[in-house]
Amino acid sequence: MLTIHVADEVRHGTETVKDGAVAVDGSRIAAVGLPEELLERFPGARVRTWPGVLGPGRVHEGPLPDAPSPRERVHAVLKSGATAVLREYVDSPELRAAAARNEVLVLASAQAPAITVHGRADLAVFDGTGACLATVCAGRLVHRRR
Structure with a gap:
């Protein structure tokens, strides 16, 4: 299902789009732009509106x-807005399985995350205090703060 995530700001590469949106189709980013443009381009898409800044999911660089x-250790990472972890900290078969079930990327080294069209839909939304409001991992909403 195609979903359009609308936020007060969208951080896309070096750009910040005020009142921007990201269209997600399955596990991939379909488009980035203004909500009106994306709604016209993708009629019938589900729309999720977030108060805050939407950007790429983070890489959790320390121990889980x-x-x-x-499962709860991986979920705690997702609640922080991270959609990737470093391999050195996912050191048991159980942790690797929990990460795989949640489609959390396991990386050999930290990489700068980015929102790119056709790239994997790993997104996070943060409020003005830096608290994570929502995490989207491979296109799936895996955390939402109430």
């Missing part, structure tokens, strides 16, 4: 947070 289970 402590939690009772591997």
Whole structure:
């Protein structure tokens, strides 16, 4: 299903689009621009509106947070706005499986995340205090703060 994520700001590469939007088709980014343009281009898309700044998902660069289970450790990373972790910290078969089930990228080294058309739809929305409001990993909404 195609979803258009609308936010107060969208950080796309070196650009910031005020009142911008990102269209997500499956696990990929279909387009970035103004909401009106994307709604015209993709009629019938589901629209999610977020108060805050939408940008690329982060890379969690340290050990995964402590939690009772591997699934909860991965979920804690997603709640922070991260959609990727470093391989050196995903050091057990259980953690690797939990990351794979949630489509969290496991990277050999940190890479600068970016929103690119046709790229993987890894997005995060942050409020003015820096708190994560929502995380989209491979096109799926995997965390939403209420």
